[in-house]
Amino acid sequence: MSQSEIRITAEPIDNGRCKFLVSEPLHAGGVRRFASREEAQGSPLAESIFSIPGADVAEVIVSGNLVTVVKQSATPWPVVGKAVGQAIRGALAGDRPAVAAKPAPAAGGGGTADDVLYERVADLFDQQVNPMVARHGGRVELIDVQDAVVMVRMAGGCQGCGMADVTLRQGIEAMLQQHVPEVRGVVDITDHTAGSNPYFAAAKK
Amino acid sequence: MPRLLLLLPTATYRTAAFVDAARRLDVELTVASERPSTFQAANPTGLITLDLAHPERAAEQAREFARVHPIAGVVGVDDDTAVVAATIAQAIGLRGNPVAAAEAARDKYEQRTRLARAQVPVPRFALHRVEEDPSTLAGRVPYPCVVKPLRLSASRGVIRADAPAQFVAAFERVRRILGAPDVLACGEPARLILVEAFVPGSEHALEGLLVDGELRVLALFDKPDPLDGPYFEETIYVTPSRLRSDAQHALASCAQRAARALGLTNGPVHVELRHNDRGPWLIELAARPIGGRCSAALRFGSRDSGLEAGGSLEEIILRHALAMPMAALEREACASGVMMIPVPRAGVLREVAGIEAARAMPLIDAVEITAHPGEALVPWPEGSRYPGFIFARGDRPAEVEAALREAHRKLEFVFE
Numbered sequence: 001m002s003q004s005e006i007r008i009t010a011e012p013i014d015n016g017r018c019k020f021l022v023s024e025p026l027h028a029g030g031v032r033r034f035a036s037r038e039e040a041q042g043s044p045l046a047e048s049i050f051s052i053p054g055a056d057v058a059e060v061i062v063s064g065n066l067v068t069v070v071k072q073s074a075t076p077w078p079v080v081g082k083a084v085g086q087a088i089r090g091a092l093a094g095d096r097p098a099v100a101a102k103p104a105p106a107a108g109g110g111g112t113a114d115d116v117l118y119e120r121v122a123d124l125f126d127q128q129v130n131p132m133v134a135r136h137g138g139r140v141e142l143i144d145v146q147d148a149v150v151m152v153r154m155a156g157g158c159q160g161c162g163m164a165d166v167t168l169r170q171g172i173e174a175m176l177q178q179h180v181p182e183v184r185g186v187v188d189i190t191d192h193t194a195g196s197n198p199y200f201a202a203a204k205k
Numbered sequence: 206m207p208r209l210l211l212l213l214p215t216a217t218y219r220t221a222a223f224v225d226a227a228r229r230l231d232v233e234l235t236v237a238s239e240r241p242s243t244f245q246a247a248n249p250t251g252l253i254t255l256d257l258a259h260p261e262r263a264a265e266q267a268r269e270f271a272r273v274h275p276i277a278g279v280v281g282v283d284d285d286t287a288v289v290a291a292t293i294a295q296a297i298g299l300r301g302n303p304v305a306a307a308e309a310a311r312d313k314y315e316q317r318t319r320l321a322r323a324q325v326p327v328p329r330f331a332l333h334r335v336e337e338d339p340s341t342l343a344g345r346v347p348y349p350c351v352v353k354p355l356r357l358s359a360s361r362g363v364i365r366a367d368a369p370a371q372f373v374a375a376f377e378r379v380r381r382i383l384g385a386p387d388v389l390a391c392g393e394p395a396r397l398i399l400v401e402a403f404v405p406g407s408e409h410a411l412e413g414l415l416v417d418g419e420l421r422v423l424a425l426f427d428k429p430d431p432l433d434g435p436y437f438e439e440t441i442y443v444t445p446s447r448l449r450s451d452a453q454h455a456l457a458s459c460a461q462r463a464a465r466a467l468g469l470t471n472g473p474v475h476v477e478l479r480h481n482d483r484g485p486w487l488i489e490l491a492a493r494p495i496g497g498r499c500s501a502a503l504r505f506g507s508r509d510s511g512l513e514a515g516g517s518l519e520e521i522i523l524r525h526a527l528a529m530p531m532a533a534l535e536r537e538a539c540a541s542g543v544m545m546i547p548v549p550r551a552g553v554l555r556e557v558a559g560i561e562a563a564r565a566m567p568l569i570d571a572v573e574i575t576a577h578p579g580e581a582l583v584p585w586p587e588g589s590r591y592p593g594f595i596f597a598r599g600d601r602p603a604e605v606e607a608a609l610r611e612a613h614r615k616l617e618f619v620f621e
Contacts, residue, residue: 008561009560009561010561010564078564078565081561082565128247132243132244132247133243135243136243138243160577162215162216162217162218162220163213163215163220163238163242164220165220165221165224165225166213166220166224166236166238166242166252167242167243167244169224169228169234170224170234170236170242170244170248170251170252171242171243171244171247171248171252172244174244174247174248174251175244175247175248193557193573193574193575193577195577196577196578196579197577197579198577200215200216201216201577201580
């Protein structure tokens with residue numbers, strides 16, 4: 001596939017975070033999070049994004065065909081996004097995998113606070129959250145936990161649902177406050193415009 | 206921390222804006238919908254189900270809930286929940302509109318009747334039943350006229366007719382629209398058709414907040430695309446208005462008189478007006494905020510307002526409902542606008558191309574596509590759902606309008 005055939009859709013979450021949905025998969029080995037230029041070494045996509053001049057990239061998260069970029073600069077996303085698009089196309093055209101496999105944890109080493117939280121949140125999602133949203137044909141995927149902030153992606157009936165924010169804030173976030181109170185917040189990185197079967201579709205003016 | 210009861214029908218576009226506003230105000234939020242959330246059992250104080258189709262029943266349910274979890278304010282987000290909110294407010298003793306006023310605002314015929322009686326300028330109007338013979342009516346109606354369902358929103362089923370043959374065709378088409386299953390569920394109002402004189406002139410939308418009966422104008426939008434029919438799908442809203450200031454004052458004064466004539470006292474109003482050489486005309490007043498995602502075009506706040514800069518319309522509405530402090534209601538200084546993206550044609554949507562290019566255009570704040578792949582897009586007058594919204598900000602209204610049009614040209618709707 002030529003670079004021009006790769007389609008990338010940018011969905012800014014806020015001034016600091018933007019998700020990029022790519023028509024081609026970038027990483028099939030689960031979620032990889034890069035919190036520094038050093039961690040990005042060996043993964044051409046993350047290396048390129050951290051090298052974008054003036055963006056002051058703080059984190060890159062890659063999962064499947066989704067790239068989430070966290071920046072600290074005030075440069076607007078329409079400017080940074082073009083450079084991220086070039087980085088994605090360049091990484092897909094390269095000889096090496098765009099994202100290297102996650103290194104195995106050091107023997108005997110303990111997990112970070114976020115790793116511990118990740119496990120507890122994942123359990124909550126498996127045991128309670130997903131059985132609940134499944135009643136409306138939905139699914140909530142735990143993408144990552146960063147600095148005690150949980151990143152989720154909604155799918156099925158939740159993706160594009162008119163009540164997704166209620167589910168997120170009054171449902172998922174409330175359960176996290178009750179069961180994993182160390183969690184500081186929840187960020188939805190779902191591309192809701194791509195939802196093809198939302199349980200509740202907004203219809204009224 | 207005060208508790209807000211937010212009435213969110215499951216088919217509303219308004220969820221994110223109101224939920225975000227409640228979070229920013231740090232209030233205890235209870236969301237009420239007509240269908241249960243799957244999380245209701247897990248969060249019984251944050252999620253409840255009310256019979257939104259029956260306001261009295263909903264008020265009983267809300268009163269039961271409030272006995273255990275006191276409610277400080279109630280807010281509806283659309284025409285129907287505005288009536289439910291008024292009923293709950295009256296039952297619990299909260300700030301809100303009189304129930305009769307909210308009901309009159311929702312009923313286009315009752316509204317026009319009250320406004321005409323109070324000498325607020327409204328088009329000549331008459332109410333007919335769907336069973337009536339349009340060929341008989343065609344000789345009695347004024348031309349040009351507008352045929353519209355009594356209870357539908359977003360200009361669904363609104364058709365202009367300039368001559369008897371057009372009137373008969375329009376009446377029969379509206380009758381078919383009223384026969385749709387989702388409309389029939391409205392009950393008796395689905396059997397009624399309003400026919401009114403077409404009022405030429407520029408069209409405007411006033412966004413306001415009633416505080417103890419006094420209208421505070423939050424924004425006056427121009428609608429630069431002529432809305433002359435035959436259908437009335439809206440496109441661009443731009444504020445501030447480019448009308449002369451005396452004309453703007455006349456529109457605001459007309460809206461104030463209309464609110465007073467209906468008996469509305471508290472909460473948001475969205476007022477559709479026209480202006481021509483005879484002055485302002487009240488087309489419709491709704492006791493709710495602007496619909497769709499359009500409120501994102503409005504930002505408020507200054508240092509002494511109690512609102513952070515960038516405060517939203519929803520934040521203002523919630524603060525007012527909860528009687529929280531709110532000194533100034535000044536909109537940001539720049540020009541701002543929104544385009545409700547027109548439905549290009551009927552068909553099943555495969556994708557929308559060019560979104561990134563549209564976002565990259567100068568002055569464009571956001572492009573939000575709300576239609577989903579596989580969705581059947583239905584043009585007006587049968588349809589009522591915009592496939593998305595484009596937002597722009599700039600120094601002058603003309604620049605904003607041009608930016609919206611330019612960004613829209615970048616979008617390509619691909620159908621299956």
